[in-house]
Amino acid sequence: MAKYIELTASNFDETTKEGVVLVDFWAPWCGPCRMIAPVIEELADDYDGKAKICKVNTDEEQDIAVKFGIRSIPTVLLFKDGEMVDQMVGAASKQAFEDKLNSLLA
Amino acid sequence: MLDCAIIGGGPAGLTAGLYTTRGGLEKVVMYEKGMPGGQITLSSEVENYPGVAGEITGMDLMAPWPNQCEKFGLVHDMAEIVRVSKKDDGVFVIHKDDGTIKEALSVIVATGSSPRRAGFAGEDKYIGKGVSNCATCDGFFYKNKEVVVIGGGNTALEESLYLAKICTKVYLVHRRDKFRAAPNTVKRVENTDNIELVLNSTPKEVYGDAMGVLGIKITDINAQERDIKAPGVFVFVGNNVNNSVLKQEDGTWLCDVNEHGEVVVNISMHTSVKGLYAVGDIRLAAPKQVVCAAGDGAVAALEAISYVDHKLYG
Numbered sequence: 001m002a003k004y005i006e007l008t009a010s011n012f013d014e015t016t017k018e019g020v021v022l023v024d025f026w027a028p029w030c031g032p033c034r035m036i037a038p039v040i041e042e043l044a045d046d047y048d049g050k051a052k053i054c055k056v057n058t059d060e061e062q063d064i065a066v067k068f069g070i071r072s073i074p075t076v077l078l079f080k081d082g083e084m085v086d087q088m089v090g091a092a093s094k095q096a097f098e099d100k101l102n103s104l105l106a
Numbered sequence: 107m108l109d110c111a112i113i114g115g116g117p118a119g120l121t122a123g124l125y126t127t128r129g130g131l132e133k134v135v136m137y138e139k140g141m142p143g144g145q146i147t148l149s150s151e152v153e154n155y156p157g158v159a160g161e162i163t164g165m166d167l168m169a170p171w172p173n174q175c176e177k178f179g180l181v182h183d184m185a186e187i188v189r190v191s192k193k194d195d196g197v198f199v200i201h202k203d204d205g206t207i208k209e210a211l212s213v214i215v216a217t218g219s220s221p222r223r224a225g226f227a228g229e230d231k232y233i234g235k236g237v238s239n240c241a242t243c244d245g246f247f248y249k250n251k252e253v254v255v256i257g258g259g260n261t262a263l264e265e266s267l268y269l270a271k272i273c274t275k276v277y278l279v280h281r282r283d284k285f286r287a288a289p290n291t292v293k294r295v296e297n298t299d300n301i302e303l304v305l306n307s308t309p310k311e312v313y314g315d316a317m318g319v320l321g322i323k324i325t326d327i328n329a330q331e332r333d334i335k336a337p338g339v340f341v342f343v344g345n346n347v348n349n350s351v352l353k354q355e356d357g358t359w360l361c362d363v364n365e366h367g368e369v370v371v372n373i374s375m376h377t378s379v380k381g382l383y384a385v386g387d388i389r390l391a392a393p394k395q396v397v398c399a400a401g402d403g404a405v406a407a408l409e410a411i412s413y414v415d416h417k418l419y420g
Binding site for chain 2: 030031032035037059065070072073074075087092094
């Protein structure tokens with residue numbers, strides 16, 4: 001089973017610069033983040049080779065959260081070729097994430 | 107064909123799942139779009155769940171519940187349900203957000219409620235950019251900063267106490283001069299030095315820039331305006347019931363709901379439609395407590411078991 005990519009300050013730009021990338025900003029103490037965690041894991045498997053599914057632990061990577069103005073978690077940002085093109089705040093269904101990813105991959 | 111479909115995975119839905127499966131129903135699916143747990147997982151402290159002494163976060167309280175249910179055979183489907191309908195032969199149809207359907211002999215609706223908007227200008231625009239409904243999730247982003255809390259009930263006061271531990275100052279804005287919260291909680295708030303009570307006041311407008319909220323303008327009963335320059339605004343002004351799954355394509359409701367959109371049930375959680383039960387925050391007169399939601403789930407599960415037994419074996 002493919003795993004999501006854990007993003008840090010050292011690999012963020014390199015990972016997001018190409019292709020379709022979903023980044024889930026989360027933290028261990030956040031209930032709704034925990035709620036979407038299994039969805040993110042499934043997406044990592046389903047989109048293996050098509051899109052990169054990533055997570056940022058905002059507790060450990062505060063600079064990345066600040067850079068993107070993250071003030072609520074979970075927030076999911078979608079990138080295409082390095083450019084942030086969409087964002088979703090709060091827990092959403094797997095279908096909702098799939099719809100966003102599919103439209104960027106089309 | 108499912109014996110029972112449970113819509114929602116909070117305390118009510120999970121308990122319904124536990125009781126239906128342990129009570130003998132074999133094909134039970136609980137639909138919850140992600141990890142179960144429900145709205146209580148937003149709470150920073152729960153002190154009133156029987157048998158769980160001391161303070162515990164809502165997330166920790168709910169952590170073991172799904173495993174307990176799965177042990178008895180409850181299946182969790184991570185799908186969002188768009189609608190529940192009923193065919194002429196009495197079978198229910200569960201419409202999933204991927205466009206597929208599933209049929210069920212009985213349905214327990216446990217979709218709960220969602221935080222209500224306070225209705226001030228800029229609230230929707232800045233959700234996720236300074237306006238929040240979850241102190242445990244987002245309080246962290248306001249460490250050593252000032253924040254505003256809107257509301258006067260238990261949740262508003264409990265979350266103000268939580269935020270007061272992280273933030274330099276909490277402005278608690280309430281439209282009346284008295285709080286609806288438990289007297290003990292009110293006393294704790296009044297005794298907290300860095301909580302300023304801003305009473306008889308309503309929020310008018312939150313303002314900010316591209317990076318998010320910069321402050322909020324409030325008005326008191328004498329029409330005096332005040333500008334509080336705080337980057338975080340937490341809104342706890344009650345909840346709306348999540349009843350959209352019961353809305354039919356023609357705009358009617360699958361079962362009776364009252365003027366607040368709450369599902370009308372009897373003491374056994376029966377709705378006006380046979381085989382359809384409503385539990386937890388979505389039902390009328392719900393006390394909106396974890397223990398009550400769990401109790402509702404158990405009651406409905408026992409009713410669903412006898413309904414399904416009767417359907418299958420006469």
